[in-house]
Amino acid sequence: MKITVRSGDSLWYYSQLFGVSLQLILDSNRNVNPNTLTPGTDVNIPGFFASGYTIKSGDSFWKLASERNISVDAISILNPSVNPSRLQVGQVIQLPERVVSRIIDGRVNYDSSRFQEDLAAIQEIYPFIRVEQIGRSVLGKPLTEIRIGRGQRKIHYNASFHANEWITTPVLMTFINDYLLALTNYGSIRGVYALPLYDINTLSTVPLVNPDGVDLVLNGPPASVRGEVIEINNGSTNFNNWKANIRGVDLNNQYPANWEIEQARKEQAPAPANFPGEAPLTEPEAIAIAELTGNRQFDQTYALHTQGEVFFWGYEGLEPPLSAELAQYYERLSGYRSVQYVDSHAGYKDWFISVYRRPGFTFELGRGVNPLPISQFDTIYQDMLGVFVGSLYRR
The missing domain is CATH 3.40.630.10 (Zn peptidases)
Known part of the structure; x- marks a missing residue:
């Protein structure tokens, strides 16, 4: 989430405002000099995103902050042009949302x-x-x-x-x-x-x-190498047994640690598995x-x-x-x-x-x-x- 520096702000203050480690904020802003923050500079706050919110009847910055257990100033800093005393129903503002759950779903075919x-x-x-x-x-x-x-x-x-x-x-x-x-x-x-x-x-x-x-196993051969990989795969379009890279070389047989032993006893030409390369x-x-x-x-x-x-x-x-x-x-x-x-x-x-x-x-x-x-x-x-x-x- 990006915020804009105001006069008197510091990265330490942002750490306190959002409840994020100062070191993580420093490392999220490696191009920013923390000792000379310039008003108008954009700063990254890790672990948050800004979410649009439409003002409803009875809303105030204080009410919204209380409901989300955040500071009023955490809302103010995301909405520098909004007058909190003149909120209007239907007006769209930005609210800071802390990320508290995974954004990656590992239970899928992962290409x-x-x-x-x-x-x-x-x-x-x-x-x-x-x-x-x-x-x-x-x-x-x-x-x-x-x-x-x-x-x-x-x-x-x-x-x-x-x-x-x-x-x-x-x-x-x-x-x-x-x-x-x-x-x-x-x-x-x-x-x-x-x-x-x-x-x-x-x-x-x-x-x-x-x-x-990986893409070959999950999605099949791309057109650019379709003929070559099907030939290496003994004419089959089922690539479930394919371990190699797209050229038919086993990448975990490629390192110079008695490579000659593996080269002598494994596949001698490109294959779905176990060809150590030339x-x-x-x-x-x-x-x-x-x-x-x-x-x-x-x-x-x-x-x-x-x-x-x-x-x-x-x-x-x-x-x-x-x-x-x-x-x-x-x-x-x-x-x-x-x-x-x-x-x-x-x-x-x-x-x-x-x-x-x-x-x-x-x-x-x-x-x-x-x-x-x-x-x-x-x-x-x-x-x-x-x-x-x-x-x-x-x-």
């Missing part, structure tokens, strides 16, 4: 268009988040990082490396929404207050690593995540996949001792089974551990056959919620 719509919505309501395009997919769709927080500790989550594991994207987006709600409402998640987490951590997320593949890091989606990781220097990374209710946390003995401690912690929080080693290479988690020697995890959410039905969403989300919060809470 790249839905992701972009939700991204725009959370940017509008929570302008303290930072959104950065880190690359583009094969078909030119944006690959987007969402960052929340100002802390030195850098935690990264990504989702939908694999196309038919797309349910991981709404799971991650729902946590982002719940975290933002808790931050702007002085709330907690699983008994942990959110605002201290914001100061300790910088949470980096890439909720949709493989937008072309070389490591040939695909723009995999490159974007690798470059982001190098640029941000994450302390911990979490890759969300499906399925099996299990998570993996070791690689070739290169993981630090902290990984074992966290694995025990996450077993308790999620109920998922912890596995240290598995005969698999060239994944993002493998590469992160081998290069950075820091904790990296691959979580396999839910049970069944991919793509998992959206009916599993609530169970998966509740299983993972403790992990999401725990990764930000436990140092």
